[in-house]
Amino acid sequence: MPAYAPVTICAIATAPGRGGVGVIRISGRDLLPFAEAISAGKTPRPRYALYTDFVARDGSAIDNGLLLYFPGPNSFTGEDVIELQGHGGPVVMNMLLARCVELGARHAEPGEFTKRAFLNDKLDLAQAESVADLIDAASESAARGALKSLKGAFSGEIRALTDDLITLRMLVEATLDFPDEEIDFLEAADAAGKLSGLRGQLDKVLGTARQGAILREGMRVVLVGQPNVGKSSLMNALAGDEIAIVTDIAGTTRDTVREEIVIDGVPVHIIDTAGLRETTDVVERIGIERTWQAVEGADVALVLTDSREGVTAEVNAILERLPAGLPRIFVFNKIDLAEGVAGEGEENGHAVVRLSARTLEGVDILRKRLLSLIGYSASEGVFLARERHLDAIRRAALHLETAAEVWQQVELFAEELRLAQNALSEITGEFTPDDLLGVIFSRFCIGK
Incomplete structure (x- = not known):
């Protein structure tokens, strides 16, 4: 009997709208009579497809299709x-759903x-989250990473760490009954060495999890600079489409323009902003204020300047206002006009x-x-991770x-090891507040 057995639930599991096939999912206890009632008395074999009519209370057919039990x-x-x-029309699906109710x-x-599935120990919490991540994947790499998490790759790493922590805790706890010998005992058992090894393993998992978080969340890149240095042109070049309006008139972009692209499997959220300058234009000033708001939420700032002018006093003024810890890349644009050569370096x-x-010369370099x-390198070993996972690690x-x-x-020493174990256990759900579960699952789609 499942550990968690509330009332029977039902939902349409396929996307809204018309389709060739529509699926309704039902879950609960002792559903064989339910299956027989909706299939006009037919008894389905477990895990075999039964072709049947789906019938109303009076025995009339609502639809026909496959029933799986x-x-x-x-x-x-x-x-x-x-x-x-059954057939994937919204009217038919809603009639079947009403019959289930x-x-x-x-x-x-x-x-x-x-x-x-999580509460009945069919999935741990990290695997459960990866179900939603697989559905929401914005790239092939993200989908592969989500599938790895769903199959338990991330959970396996966390459990291995937790098991090693438990072993070390058992060693430490055993010494508490022998206070006169505890330090000698821990030294003989190389507790410090075991702890060092654990910290090294944890750093590796954190590095992989960071890669997974980038795949899942994407990278937020904000374009900043003075008017008419080519921010909108660069956004179009990165996006491969005419997203932003480009003219020679300074101040053309008066609001933030956002576009999502994919670079080597990583979702990148590009934000083109209003040119930063002193202005009396009310609309442009609002756009400039929104630029600084976008900067606050960015992962990377691309600071654009005209190659013919270099880093001017105005550019330095922009740099002084950027958050101190915000990574940035100087982009010297318009090398075609300055007779320059595409490339990269440091200054x-x-x-x-x-x-x-x-x-487009040099855009691939960027x-x-x-x-x-951001430290991303493509790897088949990357599993998807969330910010809460990184926080726990x-x-x-x-x-x-x-x-x-x-x-x-x-x-x-023993208490710090216990707290470390609790933090890691939050990832798989072995130690998780109920209110966190409510937040996580409320973000899923209905039917999953």
Whole structure:
């Protein structure tokens, strides 16, 4: 019997609108009578497709198609699951859904099927989240990473770390009963060395998780600079389309323009902004204010300047207002007019790329430099990760860092190890507040 067995739920699992096939999913306890009622008394064989009419209370056919019956616990949710595969018209689907409610089911909440799978130990929390990530994947690389997480790659890394932490905790806890010998015992057992190895493993997992977070969330790139240095032209060049209006008139862009592109599988959110200058134009001033708001939320700033002018006093004034920790790349544009050569380098400690947004010379160099700046490298081993996963790993790393400082104070050492384990356990859901579960699953689509 599943650990979590509430009332029967139902939902349309396919996308809204017309389609060749529509699917309704039902999950609950003891659903064989439910299957027989909706299929005019036919008894389905577990995990075999039954071709049948789907009937109303009076026995008249609503639709016909395939009925699949998966008895729990060998199902996605761990409960009995029925899938009705009929014709994908919205009217037919809603009639079938109403019939399911008539038979005692209620409408499922967003993510409730996957939540039941988690609560019935069919998936851990990281795997459950990857279901939504696979659906929402913005690139092939993100989809592959989400599938790796769904299959347990990320969870396996976290569990291996947790198991090693538990082993070390057992060693430390065992010494608490022998206070006169605890330090000698820990030294003999190389507790400090084991802790160092754990910290190294955690750093590797954090690096891979960062890659996965970039794949999932994408990178926010803001274009800043004075008017008429080619920000809109560069946005069009990166996007491969005429997204922003380009003219020789300074101040053409008066508001932020956003576009999403993909560079080597990484989603990149490009934000073109109003040119930064002193102006009395009310509309342009509003656009400039929105530029600074966009800068605050960016991962990378591309600081554009005209190659013929270089870094002017006005550009330096812009640099002074950029957040101190914001990575930036100087883009010297219009090399076609300055008789320059495309390339990259460094000046005064900042990355520099020389290009022409008009001729596209050097644009590929910028694309690669963007990925390099955020530390991304394409790898088949990357699994998708979320910001909450990174936060949990960072907190675990801080606790292990503190543990390394206090390891000769055994009670404090043991407590820091416990807190590190709890932080990692939040990722897989072994130690997770209920309110966090509500937030996570409410963001799923209905029917998953």
